[in-house]
Amino acid sequence: MKKPIFYTLAIGMLLGVLSCNNNSNMKNEAIVPAIDLANMDLGVNPGDNFFRYVNGTWMKTTEIPPEFSQYGAFTILNENNQIQLKTLVEEVSAKKDAPNGSVSQKIRDLYNSGMDTVRINELGVKAIENEIAEIESINSISGIQKYIGQVHHKGEYPLFYIFSEADQSNSNMEIANFYQGGLSLPDVSYYLSDDDRSVEMRAQYLDHLAKMFILKGDDDAKAAEEAKTVLKIETEIARNSKTRLELRDPVANFNKMSLDSIVQLSPNFDWKMYFTEIGLPDPGEVNVGQTEFVAGISNLMQTIPVDEWKTYLMWNLLDNSANYLSDDFVNQNFEFFGKALSGRQELQPRWKRVLNVTSDRLGEAIGQLYVEKYFPPQAKVRMVQLVENLRLAFADRIKNLDWMTDETKVKALAKLDAITVKVGYPDEWRDYSSLKIVSDSYYQNVLNSREFEFDYNITKVGKPVDKKEWGMTPQTVNAYYNPTHNEIVFPAGILQPPFFNKDADDAVNYGAIGVVIGHEMTHGFDDQGRQYDKDGNLNDWWTEEDAKRFNEKTAKLVILYDNYTELDSLHIDGKLTLGENIADLGGLSIAYDALQKAYNGTIPDKTDGFTPDQRFYLGYGQVWRQNIRDKELQRRLKEDVHSPGDARVNVPPFNFETFITAFNIQPDNKLFIPVEDRAIIW
Numbered sequence: 297m298k299k300p301i302f303y304t305l306a307i308g309m310l311l312g313v314l315s316c317n318n319n320s321n322m323k324n325e326a327i328v329p330a331i332d333l334a335n336m337d338l339g340v341n342p343g344d345n346f347f348r349y350v351n352g353t354w355m356k357t358t359e360i361p362p363e364f365s366q367y368g369a370f371t372i373l374n375e376n377n378q379i380q381l382k383t384l385v386e387e388v389s390a391k392k393d394a395p396n397g398s399v400s401q402k403i404r405d406l407y408n409s410g411m412d413t414v415r416i417n418e419l420g421v422k423a424i425e426n427e428i429a430e431i432e433s434i435n436s437i438s439g440i441q442k443y444i445g446q447v448h449h450k451g452e453y454p455l456f457y458i459f460s461e462a463d464q465s466n467s468n469m470e471i472a473n474f475y476q477g478g479l480s481l482p483d484v485s486y487y488l489s490d491d492d493r494s495v496e497m498r499a500q501y502l503d504h505l506a507k508m509f510i511l512k513g514d515d516d517a518k519a520a521e522e523a524k525t526v527l528k529i530e531t532e533i534a535r536n537s538k539t540r541l542e543l544r545d546p547v548a549n550f551n552k553m554s555l556d557s558i559v560q561l562s563p564n565f566d567w568k569m570y571f572t573e574i575g576l577p578d579p580g581e582v583n584v585g586q587t588e589f590v591a592g593i594s595n596l597m598q599t600i601p602v603d604e605w606k607t608y609l610m611w612n613l614l615d616n617s618a619n620y621l622s623d624d625f626v627n628q629n630f631e632f633f634g635k636a637l638s639g640r641q642e643l644q645p646r647w648k649r650v651l652n653v654t655s656d657r658l659g660e661a662i663g664q665l666y667v668e669k670y671f672p673p674q675a676k677v678r679m680v681q682l683v684e685n686l687r688l689a690f691a692d693r694i695k696n697l698d699w700m701t702d703e704t705k706v707k708a709l710a711k712l713d714a715i716t717v718k719v720g721y722p723d724e725w726r727d728y729s730s731l732k733i734v735s736d737s738y739y740q741n742v743l744n745s746r747e748f749e750f751d752y753n754i755t756k757v758g759k760p761v762d763k764k765e766w767g768m769t770p771q772t773v774n775a776y777y778n779p780t781h782n783e784i785v786f787p788a789g790i791l792q793p794p795f796f797n798k799d800a801d802d803a804v805n806y807g808a809i810g811v812v813i814g815h816e817m818t819h820g821f822d823d824q825g826r827q828y829d830k831d832g833n834l835n836d837w838w839t840e841e842d843a844k845r846f847n848e849k850t851a852k853l854v855i856l857y858d859n860y861t862e863l864d865s866l867h868i869d870g871k872l873t874l875g876e877n878i879a880d881l882g883g884l885s886i887a888y889d890a891l892q893k894a895y896n897g898t899i900p901d902k903t904d905g906f907t908p909d910q911r912f913y914l915g916y917g918q919v920w921r922q923n924i925r926d927k928e929l930q931r932r933l934k935e936d937v938h939s940p941g942d943a944r945v946n947v948p949p950f951n952f953e954t955f956i957t958a959f960n961i962q963p964d965n966k967l968f969i970p971v972e973d974r975a976i977i978w
């Protein structure tokens with residue numbers, strides 16, 4: 297299921313553990329230094345490259361392990377989490393007598409069925425023979441549409457997504473949402489652009505498609521034709537799709553429509569049959585995220601013949617199954633999505649991949665065990681306290697803004713006050729009792745889980761929103777702001793060093809987790825989030841004048857990032873990353889002020905030769921420590937709404953006088969920003 301409107305701290309990552317890293321036992325006892333001086337490169341002038349000043353020696357001495365496309369603070373924390381999760385899953389798996397239907401049985405059997413490569417490899421493509429036969433038996437456009445409804449109900453999403461979520465104009469109620477989809481390449485530009493990388497990716501994609509059809513059992517000539525058909529259809533779908541930038545406009549992507557209006561807009565797709573097939577014959581009003589896309593589907597149903605649709609659906613089946621099938625499928629899938637697109641060199645060890653699936657599919661079941669064993673209750677208490685300090689600092693900043701009228705300030709303060717905070721793990725855990733997990737079929741388990749998730753989600757339509765629910769599992773190393781809930785959420789997984797370090801001084805913690813908190817709060821006031829009111833409804837609460845001033849300020853920030861060069865001539869897209877960049881900037885200003893409040897006039901002495909102001913920015917800079925492969929960087933510049941780690945460290949601090957002073961930055965330093973170009977917003 298897609299959650300397009302969550303604003304996260306960092307891109308979702310499927311990461312694993314370094315196999316040479318066996319420090320799982322010492323983890324809880326070891327004191328992690330607040331700032332590890334050995335990671336810094338003091339030979340770099342902080343004004344020329346603050347990212348390298350903070351992380352340079354680590355970068356020079358750390359190679360990206362072959363299985364990763366990037367490696368850094370997030371990855372390393374994920375690695376530790378995975379070792380902990382593996383311990384948990386193995387403990388559970390050792391319980392041979394777990395009652396059938398219990399959570400232990402499910403964790404054990406899902407994990408073990410995924411590790412049973414003998415059986416999986418023996419089965420090969422036979423694992424999906426029923427699904428293949430089903431597609432082959434389709435003989436009409438109506439049959440194509442019926443099939444799409446049926447597989448959506450099974451949690452597989454050819455062509456588009458359907459899911460329940462809070463109504464953005466009545467945020468206490470759930471409604472059905474339609475969202476564009478149907479593409480396997482991760483961005484529409486890969487289909488439509490003629491830049492070198494897109495052309496190269498299309499060629500490699502065609503090759504990959506053909507190889508997957510050959511693995512299915514088709515001969516070379518037929519597979520080559522099928523590959524072309526898939527690319528042709530997906531290119532048509534891409535032409536009807538919005539770009540990532542266009543998708544960032546919440547108002548333009550919110551269109552509540554009755555079923556009858558959808559039928560009018562898209563007459564060649566049998567929407568009534570579709571909604572019946574997914575178990576929602578009377579969906580009520582649906583948010584049609586992208587109306588042009590819905591209309592486009594209707595046209596494609598007329599122009600693309602049945603046999604070609606069947607090829608497209610077959611590809612979707614192969615693509616969505618590949619990771620759960622025999623090694624030949626897994627390896628080919630990795631050749632394209634791992635190597636060609638992200639520059640990974642090696643597939644992760646199987647246990648990590650299966651663990652990721654288990655941790656994802658049984659997320660809160662494992663999360664419950666995870667927090668019981670690894671999440672200290674004191675961390676939650678301290679975190680809640682920190683959040684409230686940040687909230688007070690943010691309120692003061694809003695009151696003192698010189699560009700906002702009092703009228704809008706009152707509403708901004710009310711929204712800030714209304715933000716709810718979730719820390720660590722949910723108060724109520726999810727019930728997995730109706731999910732059936734068997735011991736002898738990994739693929740079947742994945743199918744069962746997908747359908748379980750789909751039903752769980754879609755049955756919410758028309759009901760009140762459960763605001764206690766979480767959108768991330770506790771073991772996730774990330775955080776998010778959800779605009780319809782007006783809430784900030786910090787899973788247990790991120791409340792560890794270098795983000796949250798119980799042994800670190802305040803300056804470093806405010807620079808790290810403090811900025812993370814401020815970042816998530818600021819999402820409620822970034823270019824997207826500001827369009828939602830305190831109750832989570834899309835509702836413009838800004839005066840025209842204030843909105844104009846806000847846009848003038850953000851335009852400056854767009855320029856700062858547009859001008860930041862990453863790789864050769866590749867630049868960051870300042871508009872695509874605007875919301876995240878506003879959040880980073882806001883996070884720094886709010887956390888810095890909160891730290892001063894915590895000091896209450898008594899500024900500590902230097903530690904390790906650094907002043908508290910310096911340590912605040914060092915704490916921030918080390919969170920984004922990473923090395924990244926060129927291909928991954930290229931991919932992210934196109935797809936990720938977050939700026940790359942180096943830019944997150946090399947742009948925002950240079951807007952603050954406290955930083956300029958702390959590190960004695962001079963106008964002739966490479967990253968210096970003239971006062972008139974700086975962009976402090978919140």
Ligand SMILES: [Zn+2]
Nearest residue numbers: 303304305879
């Ligand atoms: Zn964010």
